[in-house]
Amino acid sequence: MRGDQIARVLKLVYLLRGNGRTLQQLRAELGVAKRTIQRDIQVLEEIGFPVASEQRNRSIYWKLAYDPIAEARIDLTHEERMALYFSRGLLKPLVGTPFFDAIESALAKIGAGISAPGHSLIKSFDRQVGIAPFGLKDFSRSRTVIAAITRAIQHHFTVTLTHATPQHKTAVRYRIDPYRLRYRQSGLYLIGLDQANGAIRTLAAERISSVIVTRSRFTPPLQETLDELQSTAFQLVFGEPQLVRIRFSPDQAPYITERQWHASQELQNEPDGSVILSLEVASLWEVKRWLLGWGADAEVLEPSELKRSIICEAIRLASCRAEDSGGDRNHYETK
Secondary structure, eight states, X not given: OOHXXXXXXXXXXXXXXXXXXOHHHHHHHHOSOHHHXXXXXXXXXXXXXXXXXXXXXXXXXXXXXXXXXXXXXXXXXXXXXXXXXXXXXXXXXXXXXXXXXXXXXXXXXXXXXXXXXXXXXXXXXXXXXXOOOOSOOOOTTOHHHHHHHHHHHHHTEEEEEEEOOTTOSSOEEEXXXXXXXXXXXXXXXXXXXXXXXXXXXXXXXXXXXXXXXXXXXXXXXXXXXXXXXXXXXXXXXXXXXXXXXXXXXXXXXXXXXXXOOOTTOEEEEOTTSOEEEEEEESOHHHHHHXXXXXXXXXXEEEOHHHHHHHHHHHHHHHHHHHHHTTSOTTTTTOO
């Protein structure tokens, strides 16, 4: 940074304390253009001062998310420091994201306050408890994209982005109101409103190749509204929920009953030891993909559409295996 920008950024820290300022107020006090102030605010965020924005009296006020001068020091016990330090392994799926970088920095500071015996105990934890994330995604090329999206979500800025999927030969350009990032199955997904058609989209972060944060603002939905929409997803796909009922064999029933598969689930124990799982979810395709892993131990009771889809998939699978065995469909049945 140049000397004049350093002076402005330092003054910004002071001006953005408390109730904050509008861009017009900052322009008057700093004597520079709005765009210059916006760049300075971005610099503040990059060097570790989170800046929040909120609407009051039809004006947007910018302020520090917390007061670095007045913020009280948090004293952690030795056990709390060790627990947080140990939790690093649980966060490995986020390697390559700005979140993991921040976590690493915080944990390094926490680690500095742990005694030598404490570090020895942490190493013993590593030997006793193995953390093995499955299906990790590569976020190493997505750090800048995720940082831009996070900033847009925080300040309610519309973004234009380019997103590619295996189903499309060319990337698709979207104009999105970003609502939140969702962490699911070791992946980060952007949930937002597609301005072109008013649909809610779920976009995998690592498939977003570019992001431009516009100066156009949007009004986000209520937290409760977004939570209600998200509750319809079995995994990631939102929509109109429908009833799904699956009977699991007595052998697999204990594995079903010991977990919560969805917030809407209901379990019905049957006299023969089987269990019927009922769900209210949007995507039958996501349920189908999950059910295939249970094989013949899972019987779809309803809806009939899902039942037919499972049967068709089983026939396709049997045909592929029959071809591998030289056309003998009974090959695998007699083994």
